[in-house]
Amino acid sequence: MTSMVKADEIDWPELVRRIHLDQDKKAFAKVFAHFAPRVKSFLMKGGSGETLAEECTQEVMATLWQKAHLFDPTRASVSTWIFTIARNKKIDALRKQRRPEPEDLTWGPEAEPDQADVIVLQQETERLAKAVAELPEKQRLLIKQAYFGDLSHNEIAEETGLPLGTIKSRIRLALERLRHTMK
Amino acid sequence: MEQIKHHLNDSLLMGYASGNLPEGFSLVVATHISLCDECRARLESFDAVGGVLMDNDDEVAMHEDSLASTFNLIANTPEAPKTSVPTKGAVLPTPLQSYVGGDLDKVRWSNLGGGVKQCLLKTSNKATVRLLNIPAGAAMPDHGHRGTELTLVLKGAFRDEDGRFGRGDIELANEDLHHTPVAEAGEDCICLAATDAPLRFRSLIPRMAQPFLGI
Ligand SMILES: [Zn+2]
Ligand SMILES: [Zn+2]
Numbered sequence: 175m176t177s178m179v180k181a182d183e184i185d186w187p188e189l190v191r192r193i194h195l196d197q198d199k200k201a202f203a204k205v206f207a208h209f210a211p212r213v214k215s216f217l218m219k220g221g222s223g224e225t226l227a228e229e230c231t232q233e234v235m236a237t238l239w240q241k242a243h244l245f246d247p248t249r250a251s252v253s254t255w256i257f258t259i260a261r262n263k264k265i266d267a268l269r270k271q272r273r274p275e276p277e278d279l280t281w282g283p284e285a286e287p288d289q290a291d292v293i294v295l296q297q298e299t300e301r302l303a304k305a306v307a308e309l310p311e312k313q314r315l316l317i318k319q320a321y322f323g324d325l326s327h328n329e330i331a332e333e334t335g336l337p338l339g340t341i342k343s344r345i346r347l348a349l350e351r352l353r354h355t356m357k
Numbered sequence: 358m359e360q361i362k363h364h365l366n367d368s369l370l371m372g373y374a375s376g377n378l379p380e381g382f383s384l385v386v387a388t389h390i391s392l393c394d395e396c397r398a399r400l401e402s403f404d405a406v407g408g409v410l411m412d413n414d415d416e417v418a419m420h421e422d423s424l425a426s427t428f429n430l431i432a433n434t435p436e437a438p439k440t441s442v443p444t445k446g447a448v449l450p451t452p453l454q455s456y457v458g459g460d461l462d463k464v465r466w467s468n469l470g471g472g473v474k475q476c477l478l479k480t481s482n483k484a485t486v487r488l489l490n491i492p493a494g495a496a497m498p499d500h501g502h503r504g505t506e507l508t509l510v511l512k513g514a515f516r517d518e519d520g521r522f523g524r525g526d527i528e529l530a531n532e533d534l535h536h537t538p539v540a541e542a543g544e545d546c547i548c549l550a551a552t553d554a555p556l557r558f559r560s561l562i563p564r565m566a567q568p569f570l571g572i
Contacts, residue, residue, distance in 0.1 A: 211416035236430045254408030261376045274384040274452040277391035303409040320375050327372030334367045338402040346398035
């Protein structure tokens with residue numbers, strides 16, 4: 175039974191792959207069950223009322239379905255990717271601002287991601303989660319406030335103290351590979 | 358690509374990842390990242406922090422018919438448009454092109470005096486963002502800053518008290534910096550500059566002209 179499987183044992187990238195390749199509604203339902211309530215909470219902490227948050231969360235999850243082909247599991251975990259969609263929705267729907275996005279790098283010849291790279295990125299994300307959980311209380315609260323509330327960049331210390339070294343190197347490697355295939 | 362030496366700092370990357378920068382600053386950040394894989398990797402690791410926080414935070418129950426409504430929404434939404442493919446050899450990266458309406462040839466310049474030209478870009482009003490064209494060898498009026506100023510070089514290069522800035526380089530200036538950027542000889546310098554407060558000019562004439570120029 176899926177209800178007995180802990181969230182961190184679910185192969186999220188594989189579920190997104192099945193959404194992309196097979197329009198797999200069961201896979202989508204699993205992703206939805208886990209992430210939609212978190213996205214909704216995120217939007218409500220960002221100042222949205224319940225009704226709007228519900229509506230926006232449905233839109234975020236629909237975007238996930240439509241953009242499943244753009245997800246690169248060697249660069250981001252599924253939670254990271256959904257966070258970026260939810261954040262953009264928050265800016266767009268709650269702040270009524272436009273969000274300039276960097277030039278996309280995912281338009282190169284489509285290559286199957288190397289499974290080993292996918293796993294390493296997953297592990298790096300787990301290590302990051304652990305490191306964030308172990309930050310001194312005061313610092314973790316400040317970082318949470320930056321992401322959930324609205325600290326301006328002037329209120330964020332230039333040195334955030336976040337241990338981003340190894341996950342950054344993995345992403346850097348993935349970008350290099352992508353640049354290589356684009357040539 | 359020229360080697361980029363001047364990068365974004367952590368607070369700007371985290372501000373962009375968390376969605377808390379004014380639109381004009383976001384445009385400068387997105388444009389720099391389009392040119393700089395180093396900062397792109399740093400940004401994506403800040404995105405990962407957001408993912409981790411969201412994944413381990415509270416939940417708010419969705420409505421009972423949510424999943425069905427979402428499938429409905431999917432069925433009724435036209436397919437997302439393909440992301441625009443950057444044109445080879447463009448001077449302006451795609452995020453900037455979407456504000457200008459095309460590459461450099463589509464910029465509608467207006468004269469600032471001394472051969473310097475600018476083009477204000479329309480964004481939300483918490484920050485002002487503009488393209489600047491400084492003639493080869495010419496100087497911008499020397500000035501200080503009340504808030505934060507981000508300057509990203511797109512073409513040519515300039516030098517000031519903090520060093521040399523070429524394509525892709527970004528200069529972060531705040532209250533502590535008083536500078537006179539000078540474009541290098543040989544090529545006009547085109548940059549994208551965003552400020553969240555009006556600049557402070559030392560000489561009298563630019564200060565008088567300030568309200569008219571919108572700097
Ligand atoms: Zn950079
Ligand atoms: Zn300045």
